[in-house]
Amino acid sequence: MTTKHEVNDESGLDGVTHAMRLLYAVALRQGACTREELLGDLDLPVPLAERAVRRLEELGLLVPEPGRPGVYTRRLLEAAEARAVPPLRRAVRDAQTQIDTVRGEFAALREVRDAERRAGDRYGELLTVDARDIDAILEEQALECRTEVLTAQPGGPRPVGVLDQAQHRDMAMLERGVRMRTVYQHSARFNPATEAYVERLTEAGAEVRTLHTLFPRLIVFDRRTAFTPAHDGPGALRISHQGVVSFLVGAFETAWRAAAPFASAYASRREGFVISDMQRAIARLLLEEPKDAAVARHLGISERSCRQHIAKLMTQLGAHNRTHLGFLLASALRGDGADASV
Structure with missing residues (x-):
């Protein structure tokens, strides 16, 4: 008699794990058996069954019987676990060691860089960031941000790909309790992708307003570090001089007070x-x-x-x-x- 097993999520981890449990139970009862014997009474979807068998092989719980092609035998669970887990733990330790080493190297080099700047630039930090590096640096700044991020986004609607990339970064900051305020131009209200993006962020606690005209793009993290467009190319300027950052924050606050809360395209046309x-x-x-x-x-x-x-x-x-x-x-x-x- 065929036994029917319900699997709620055939494609997900829960579905595969459930199928693995069923297959391993058969292997424990039958000992050495063929794939057909292993799958015969379970009535599992073929793709799910294949994934479960392959995963049991990867974990070393199902192994080919020596001299018997097409026949599997089960291995003792503790033996398979002893083979599978230690290499993963070593890989994690090695990766962490490599991370610590690289961060230490960058920290040492950063001390040299900062000392050179203090000696040669009495106006503070003003660093040109190559366009190829700006996304990675913004990601790092977002991870370190603790209190507030201010953003001015001129130019109307933003590309969908840019919004998708920014959403992950912005939502992570909001979930940590970072206050987020953004000013767009009015035309952004009439772009469906931007409207949907703003709706998701405001539900998470962000504040968004719009103006008819706006100064060039500006991002300020924790009122300590600001990013503006480079004047001579597609890169950006990273500004740490507190006098300059304070000036840019003041410009943002002036624009913020003059701006109107973001509303949907329908509401904007109606009002x-x-x-x-x-x-x-x-x-x-x-x-x-x-x-x-x-x-x-x-x-x-x-x-x-x-x-x-x-x-x-x-x-x-x-x-x-x-x-x-x-x-x-x-x-x-x-x-x-x-x-x-x-």
Whole structure:
């Protein structure tokens, strides 16, 4: 009679472990047996049964019978465990020893580096980080962060891959009780991936706000170390000088006070605040930037969206063309009687 065994999670660890228990029980009862005899009465799914047999072989609990092809015999559990566990323990000890050695080497070299900086740079630490290294350094800073991280993310929506990478790092900090505040540009509200990312983080305790325009990217850990874009390439500047870091924190706080709490795309369109704020920003930028592309870049929106906002401004002010629009905007911003709602 076939015995039916229920397995709740065939693909997961629990399912494989359960199948291993069943197979090992058969091996204990039957002694030497073929694979068919081992599997015959259990009615396990074939992929799961194969994984369980292979794992029992890896642990040394099922071994081929000498001189009898296709026949397995079971090994004493204690003997198999004595063979399998000590090498793993040695590997862990060796890996920890290697970690301690490498960290010690870096600590010794860091002392030399810091001494050279103190001797040669009276303004404090300002280090250029290669673009290839910035992710690893940010991961390390996130692991060491204990109280607060401040982030300014200009440029509108962020790529999905970047959000996925940041989510793991950010959630780990929030779970440790680190306070997290982030400022985006308004256009980030209308990107589904960014909206979903912000929703997950705010549920975990993060605070997120948006502004129409924002200074370049900034990350500050524990008000001690800041990262800004490098001025001459794709890398970053790592700043430890406390006077400079304090200045950057002050700039962030100013932006934070002026920013509005992040809301969904639906709520933002319904309330109309973000749209009107965006149009006011465009109105001011149009007096400084002759090209739509430059205005769009400042606001982190597409050139097409920028042109749509400009078209609405022309309609609201009754402008006949772009030159007329510029005149009306200049008049409005000077308070010369044109529509001051711009």
